[in-house]
Amino acid sequence: MTQRNTNRRELLKAAGLGAAAASILGSASVGRSAQPSRVKKSKLHGMKFDVLVVGGGPAGIGAALGAAGAGAKTMLIENHAFFGGVASWCLGMPINQMRPESKARSKVHELVINELTALGDQAVRIGQHQLWCNVEYLKVAVLNALDKVGCKYLVHTHAVDTVVKNNRVTGVVVATKQGMATIEAGAVVDCTGDGDIAFFAGAETMKEFGKLSPQTLCLSLTNVTSSQLRKVNMRQLAVKARTKYPLIPKGWGLRKVANSDNFYINHAGTRDIGQFDATDPFQRSAAECTSRRQIVQMAQAMREFGGDELNDIELTGAGAQMGVRETRRVKGLYVLTEKDAVDGRTFRDVIAWRSGYLDIGFVRFSKMKVHDVPYRAILPEKLDGLLMAGRCISATHVAASAGKSMGNCVATGHAAGLAAAMSVSKGILPREIKVARLQDALRADGVDLKRGGKVQKGVSAAG
Ligand SMILES: Cc1cc2nc3c(=O)[nH]c(=O)nc-3n(C[C@H](O)[C@H](O)[C@H](O)COP(=O)(O)OP(=O)(O)OC[C@H]3O[C@@H](n4cnc5c(N)ncnc54)[C@H](O)[C@@H]3O)c2cc1C
Known part of the structure; x- marks a missing residue:
């Protein structure tokens, strides 16, 4: 089933946020309220960043480290009280594909691993493909990594809508303890897992009710x-x-x-x-x-x-909440398929690769090859100013399960963060950047873009 959020006013009204969002945004995308608003504005209102990353799970961490590491003024916002997403609320499960075949995957992956090991023996046990973490140490390691690259961050900040001007996402509306605010950004990276930002902004999303992977409270x-x-x-x-x-x-x-x-x-x-x-x-x-x-x-x-x-x-x-494996995926310029994963497909516009198993949590578990993610799969089909990373990238239901290992989500996040930073520094839209330059930047960050097509050695059910 494909969804299109055409009537955002209705949606906001249903959520009790219609007048609130309209009066705060004052944007054509939501409309103006004739009534003076009684909704409080947070002091965040009107702040502007080069790159705004929404959602601090594995993808958001990758995106924030990628964008801030490239010199962009970056803000990472997260709904919960800590970063890590599923990695944090699943209480110790392996963070797979962080160092596949014990080889460093990128500067960003290694930064997280280094900050974990710096916290001592209790923080992490490193396997051939995965990290077994104590999540309390993981949460602090992520903060330390974000500080190292100078990324700004906020927790308890829930994105509830977007500002869209001329088909371009220019800001995100958030709810905070002080009220609501619009955070403006040169480029936004949707790392909410659920494709919330793309959905709020009216992008086409895909979700097959009846097939959705189960949720699990660990x-x-x-x-x-x-x-x-x-x-x-x-x-x-x-x-x-x-x-x-x-x-x-x-x-x-x-x-x-x-x-x-x-x-x-x-x-x-x-x-x-x-x-x-x-x-x-x-x-x-x-x-x-x-x-x-x-x-x-x-x-x-x-x-x-x-x-x-x-x-x-x-x-x-x-866990602080149940782990959600699958909801909306955002329709991109290319939709990854099961065949791409099983065949180990490569693409000229490769910006990341996905390894491990094709794993529809406790429903299906089968082999696949390392396969490329094209830049087109992290760009919404029609909307500008937005990229997506992690579990909401453009993929079919089965192909989504092929990329779900957290190291893969960090990798698409890293690429999206770098692309966002690059588009802002050049004053162009993310879809206008030269993919070859993005690939150069990824290589400079230690990403081997030639892993697609290979059979991964020694990967097991735990990895
Ligand atoms: C039960 C379970 C077991 C799994 N087991 C493994 C495993 O053993 N190994 C492995 O590698 N992978 C495993 N996975 C897969 C992996 O955890 C996910 O694919 C991965 O976490 C997805 O990363 P993400 O950053 O895209 O999304 P998430 O981890 O879901 O993170 C999204 C983040 O965005 C935040 N957010 C969402 N909406 C908003 C909003 N509107 N405003 C602000 N913040 C928002 C959320 O709070 C969250 O922190 C498992 C997944 C589940 C659910």
Whole structure:
């Protein structure tokens, strides 16, 4: 299903933000309110940056480090209280494809890894393709990396609309504790995962309800050892426990958090409960609330049905929100396909590559080759002034799953951030930059643009 947000006034009205946004923006895209506004303006209102990155997950971190590292006056805004996105609220799962085959991927990837290792042994365990992090250290490592490149950042800043002039995104409307504000920018990078910015600005987005990958609220646990866990068959436990605890998945595994003795679980989440569209407020609430009940049932099931090995296991935490694998993807000038991923397709306008597995979380897991991402897949088809990175780039439902490893999202973010910085410094639109110059800049940042087409060595389910 393709969506087009043509009537933004209606949408804002439905969200109770119509008059608010209109009076603050004063822009033709939203319209003017005849009434004086009682909506408070945040002191952020009217601030201007070269590059505005919205969303501080893996893609946003890559974009912010890429743009600020290239000298652009960059602002990164994030809805939550910390950066990392899914990497932070999934409590220790591997950040895959950060150093595939133990080779540095880019200056940006290495900056994050270096800031993590600088925090000591508890912060990270580095595998052949992935990082196993303690997320509290990860959150600080990201702050330190942003500081190193002089990137400005704000948390608790939620993007709720855009300013579009002559088909170009020139600003983003945010909600803060002081009220609303428009932040202006020479170029905006949509790293919201959900393509929020593109959607608010009226770009075409793609989302197939009925096929959406499941959402998962990850949990962390203590009072158990690896040797105890080896004696438990979690599938059999789940079969027995499901009568009493109907929300639990059909089995799951526990993995260690970085170098600690604590464990986390990434699991099938909502897969067996129903389809939820995480961009629909009602469905998202239903998924979040059901997931909270689900993880408590999982802990209870393990204690009650796990025999002597698990009767002391204790739930110590859950993610700040459920992890969302898939929602809108923004239609770009090129739409990546499953065939591109399986064949290891290369493109002349390559700006990043994606490695690992084609992985529709707990639904399908199959092999693919390293394949290129063309610049056309991070540019919206029609809208100007905007780039996208991470899980909302232009790809089919299956192809989106081929790029979801976080190292790949950092890579598309890095490229989008550099492209945004380049377009602003040259005073042109992102779609007008010379891709060869962007490729030169990426190579200068340590990106090998010739990895597409290769079969990745030693990649496993964990990597
Ligand atoms: C349960 C689960 C398990 C996974 N397991 C793995 C794994 O083991 N290894 C791996 O490498 N990958 C894994 N993935 C995939 C990977 O985590 C994602 O593909 C990746 O995080 C996507 O990065 P992103 O930056 O595009 O989006 P996200 O990580 O979703 O980050 C988006 C960020 O934008 C912010 N944001 C959203 N909307 C707004 C807004 N309107 N205003 C301001 N901020 C906003 C969000 O708060 C968030 O911080 C998993 C994903 C899930 C959900």
